[in-house]
Amino acid sequence: MSNINGKVYAMNAITPMKPWKTWILRVFLFLLGYIKAMRADVINLSFIEFARWVVISRRGFPMLGGGQVAEDLQYDYLLFFSNFNGTWNQYIDAFSAALAKGLNLVWRWSEKFPGPVPVTLFKEYIARVQFDTDYYYTAYPHATANDLKAAHVVQGAFDGLSAQAAGLSAEQFADAYLNFVLQVQGCLGETGEAPVVF
Amino acid sequence: MPNRNGTVYGLTILSPIIDDEKATPSHDLQIRQYLAGLPTDERSPFASWQNSTQGGQPATHLARLVVMDDVIYVGMPACEEHLNSKYLIFESNLDGGPNGDLDGYLRGLAETAAEHLDAIWSHCVGYPGAGNVDAFVKYMKACQLTTTFFFAAVNDKSVTESLRALQTQKAVAKFIATHQGMPAAQLQAEFLKFAADVKAAPTPRAGSMEHLTAARREIKTGGHNE
């Protein structure tokens, strides 16, 4: 019953939107798929494993009959699910400091969004619209997004070296091995427990 | 792109929970109770939940289950409104392969975790049970929301590839540290043996921290939001 599993945190947030604003957000999210610069920023922040936005219109809640009462809502809703590394404070601090413009473009259409700066008001808003996770699973609790990316670099370099290793002379191998070490030297961090949350 | 990013599929399922005043505890609380007792580590049903069209490998990177009680009132001048049902959210980040194969994942789910699925979703409206796999897949898709925008830091590696890469990384770090200053011929011989060992090593169990010797620590929270 925790938002946390190993090094990753599951954040859930829901914010109301006036329906006439929803289509603006949909257009922006559509374009985001093609705006490399903004995606580059998120990638460089490098502590999000997976994240998604789900726009659910006021008539979009699944209706399965069987006595279920239909929803009767004024607002559309924006659901946000993030899987990130680090503490809650660290995560929001980083976004507020580095990605304020992008955050604004997504959430300004939500009611009463105060803007990502100054950060204390922003954190209060998130605390209000966040709801908690009942069950959280990760296949690799001991690894962050950075750890995974580093691991894939090591695996790739290792596969390369082991494919050719047998056919080399000792000297050639020593040289290839040095190349290998230089390729992976920034990617060798241990994996394990996360620091205690505070 | 909605729903997909590379070979990872972002599945969002919203299942209305049965609203029955006579149920004690209520259906949403029963789901919560069950989830509270479900293991989140290598014993999790997700750790063995396979994508039946991808060779029986665990297919879930990260997944969560959330009972959403209601929408949230953000304060005046916004209007206060409420949902008529509670919903069970299932958010999963899974290996869908290059073609976004959701069916294989859902079928694998029904085939390997029926007991848990039934225990959880029997509290939801219109749930047909995991015994009838076709009806189950149809039900899940009826509850599926389009993921409007989906981001994945690593979007081209499967769960198995990731687990093996992490294992390789650990082994390589140790090998480099213990083979410094070694003469070339010896280094080569040892590396060849090492490479064979790494390739032959079984894939570590998904969801596990078991390679750590220290006991799993309880979460401690507390601090000022600032």
Add this chain to the structure above:
Amino acid sequence: MSKLNETDIQGFVLRGYNLPYARYVFLHFTDAKKATALIGRLLPLITTGQRWDGGKPASTVNIAFTHPGLTALELPDATLFSFPPEFQQGMRDRAEILGDTGLNAPERWDAVWQGDPVHAWVGIQAQSPEALEDAYAQIAALLTETGGVSVVGAQDAASEQLNGKPTAREHFGYTDGFGNPDYAGVERKSQPGQGKLLEDGKTWAPLATGELLLGYADEAGELPVAPVPHILASNGTFMVYRKLHQNVATFRAYLDAQTPLYGGGRDKLKAKFIGRWSDGTPLELSPDAPDQSIVLDPNRSTNFTYGVDPEGTRCPVGAHIRRVHPRDAFGFEGRLINRRRITRRGLPYGPFVSEGAPASDEEDRGVIFMALNASISRQFEFVQQQWIEYGNDAHQGNDKDMLMGNHGGRGKFVVQGDRSAGNPPFVCSGLPNFVELRGGAYFFLPSITALAMIAMGLVDPR
């Protein structure tokens, strides 16, 4: 940006004094009325931030309080509860957060840090041992006169003396004292590299005043969390005090054992741990040899970024100074680190032992580390937890800081290199604890006005 009233701020906050002898005296209050009377008597002795136009004084005195101390002084409850939670809890209760476990665990701390006897820290610094004793005697006499206060401990510290002059060296042989941040409005010699990076990625500007002092805007454009009333907090700051024992014998033995395997030689390997040669030359500016001309030039000694060295081949990615002050290494023109800076004060303690002479880890020596910041949790605790005892932001996974990390015999440190024989890649593993925590606490360092209010019992929450 408002001009600072230096007569209202304790001098210890604004400048490092550079006085080579210190005694940190720890007080316990047994009677609130008498203790506040003592504070009133000490007030005229407290050194302010006013500039010394007539040369350095023979000695300086400053004072700070723990939360139990403020409670013992019977400040109003509403004020006491308005202090940030980490300050109320105290450093010992935050041990797991800080990684103060194993050899650093509170059970192993010095006696004075067991329980909560420390209510106040009185920092005396002086030009000579005689001046130090004079100042101490003066204060001790006041204590005897007022009563209600006892001395529960004292820690002496002093710079190493070489040919009658103080050096800036600490016990592992590194030259210390670089890298304190610049803040807007705090007058001191300003150096490129000490503040924050501007948008162009090259120019340095002072950090917002509120990163150091309460009551001023911080880097996020808001006032840091501070106790009420405003006038109690304004011009004050928080201080983290940590007594760090240094295992000099273990350090030297480890370096000696690794050197034969490392192609760059002992001095270079030692430099790679920290990011500077022993004389203070930054590796980033001079990767092959120390260069005193850089050290002595304030426009160069801290003026560098890591953009040209993303692989860490000059200064390793996990080196100490790169961990605690990443500069531009996280991208975004340094915006992710501007709220994670701290001002460091402190001096070494214990006898120095030269390189060739035998040393023992049992001997009592190390460094008294004090960090000043407006927010203990956002600044010091964050750096300690995320950048020293952990490495994810530096892309080093769980690897800890080479020198300060609580390794427990298991850690590793990677020296990234290149193809040259003198700069090979190298892995140091099986790391022991080179540094052990022997005690400490969180303190509130009030302004002169706030001290007067405390002394007169006039603190009124609102």
